[in-house]
Amino acid sequence: MSLSTRKTKKVKTVEEKKAEVLIKLRGYKLIKRKDFKDAVGFLVEIPDEKQNALIWCIPGENTTIGVQYVNKLRKAMKELEVERGIIVTSGRYTQAARENARKKGIELLPKTFPAFDIFEHVLVPKHEILSPKEREELLAKYRVKPYQLPKIRASDPAVKAIGAKPGDIVRIIRESPTAGTHIVYRYVIEG
Numbered sequence: 001m002s003l004s005t006r007k008t009k010k011v012k013t014v015e016e017k018k019a020e021v022l023i024k025l026r027g028y029k030l031i032k033r034k035d036f037k038d039a040v041g042f043l044v045e046i047p048d049e050k051q052n053a054l055i056w057c058i059p060g061e062n063t064t065i066g067v068q069y070v071n072k073l074r075k076a077m078k079e080l081e082v083e084r085g086i087i088v089t090s091g092r093y094t095q096a097a098r099e100n101a102r103k104k105g106i107e108l109l110p111k112t113f114p115a116f117d118i119f120e121h122v123l124v125p126k127h128e129i130l131s132p133k134e135r136e137e138l139l140a141k142y143r144v145k146p147y148q149l150p151k152i153r154a155s156d157p158a159v160k161a162i163g164a165k166p167g168d169i170v171r172i173i174r175e176s177p178t179a180g181t182h183i184v185y186r187y188v189i190e191g
Helices: 014-026 067-079 095-103 132-142 157-162
Strands: 027-036 040-046 050-059 084-089 106-110 126-129 149-152 170-178 179-187
Touching: 014 040, 014 050, 014 084, 014 157, 067 084, 067 095, 067 106, 095 106, 095 157, 126 157, 132 170
Parallel strands: 050 084, 084 106, 149 179
Antiparallel strands: 027 040, 040 050, 126 170, 170 179
16 A cells, blocks of 8 residues: 555644643543644533633644734634633743733643643542532631641642642542552642
């Protein structure tokens, strides 16, 4: 069989793999995939918040993401009537893009975000964001304020993977053959 008669299979970019991992880890439901001029978009439903989000994958390790990319995503979000946006790239973000994205409610995934499920590793425990009800019960049970709990940075890879933001409380569940199940709580802070 010659090369011209073989069907070519579309190879996924690293950014698309990262987006698929993000969708799986955060429990999003994929509605559709759409190709844009310089990006691949995934329209997803966020079940907990009953809203949709647009994940934009911009390929290229040497790509610099500036304000123009943020504005293009915001325009695509308006066309699709979506309130949340996420940019996935292996490139870097300019400071102006970071500030603009923060104002427009767009999450910028760092290039260090893994292209595989980190929770499948034996040494990475399960992480969960507490619901508002669980949060209040925990704080009442231990009679503490959130800031009195041990802290974890928002830049932690597991925290980024589950989408926790500063102010959230994360439950970390460790399984051990000798100690059984051990549960700890961490307060998410900037950084």
